[in-house]
């Protein structure tokens with residue numbers, strides 16, 4: 001029985017019980033209490049640019065459609081479920097439509113979810129009245145809101161407004177968007193890569209800000225790249241591939257000085273003044289365009305903002321320095337879909353987009369030089385945690401060195417501070433009377 005007391009036993013100050021990763025009942029409760037109440041990232045405005053454009057995704061276990069209304073241009077998030085007998089309406093990951101028609105009995109719907117037509121309606125008491133009955137419409141997700149084009153939805157009728165939920169992570173979304181000289185970003189193509197991770201969703205959310213693993217898990221790639229860069233000489237410019245991969249061969253000191261910041265509600269980020277992307281070169285014509293758009297001081301502020309992997313807990317990670325996002329979609333207690341989407345900075349030279357695409361291919365893709373290392377570790381961790389010979393997962397590194405800084409806490413880059421913060425938020429969501 002998963003009482004609040006039983007759940008509290010699973011989260012210590014510096015450790016969590018293995019059940020949080022492998023108990024299907026806990027997974028179901030997470031889908032209701034975390035993914036069923038928090039603001040979950042659904043998609044970016046530019047993923048549905050025109051009337052009738054849609055993408056399909058999930059909020060926890062609920063299949064949903066994000067669609068731009070053909071009449072009003074508004075973005076809706078709808079349950080992907082027919083109002084008649086529940087058939088999933090949109091099968092494809094994306095498309096453009098004038099409405100949704102169910103393949104089973106042919107009920108049709110407008111892009112705002114309203115019932116448009118029922119074939120051969122004879123036998124219903126009042127086919128016209130059906131159009132006003134909520135149970136026959138495609139259900140709209142209770143709360144949908146956006147911040148600078150990033151759409152989030154919540155399955156809960158009530159809760160904090162989106163901007164209060166996002167808190168300081170808004171600054172990362174601002175920075176990603178402001179890196180465009182026009183203050184606009186657009187998704188490039190469709191999803192850049194999507195893969196199934198054979199492990200719990202929290203493995204990925206932790207890995208995003210785990211600064212202790214690159215030197216080991218990615219050590220071979222990092223060391224080989226560093227050895228190659230050494231042959232170039234100090235003043236030589238690096239080939240783009242080496243520039244992208246080289247920081248993954250950084251030292252523990254390098255990652256420590258990057259720093260960690262833990263925010264309310266389980267959000268967090270690495271870096272700030274320094275990140276993996278700090279030393280990436282910027283084309284002169286881009287700097288010129290940014291200076292012209294924002295002026296010298298503001299341009300400097302935007303380009304020196306160096307957060308690495310801001311996590312908007314639990315569903316989104318933003319890498320403003322390489323204009324990409326990663327999206328978390330839990331499927332089962334030991335199965336998670338991870339998506340990477342990359343953005344074009346509108347008004348910026350193509351060289352920046354080329355580097356972003358290169359980064360996605362070299363670092364994030366399932367066939368890349370870095371991502372498979374992590375996948376292997378997630379897989380092994382999920383299997384290792386099936387053992388009941390040791391019930392605990394440790395997060396005690398730098399446990400006594402957290403620095404309070406107002407609404408946030410900070411620590412060195414290799415601190416476990418952010419994991420402790422994630423699990424306090426987890427416990428807050430999971431126990432009914434707690435405030436995450």
Ligand code: FES
Nearest residue numbers: 082084085102105
């Ligand atoms: Fe959709 Fe019958 S289940 S029309």
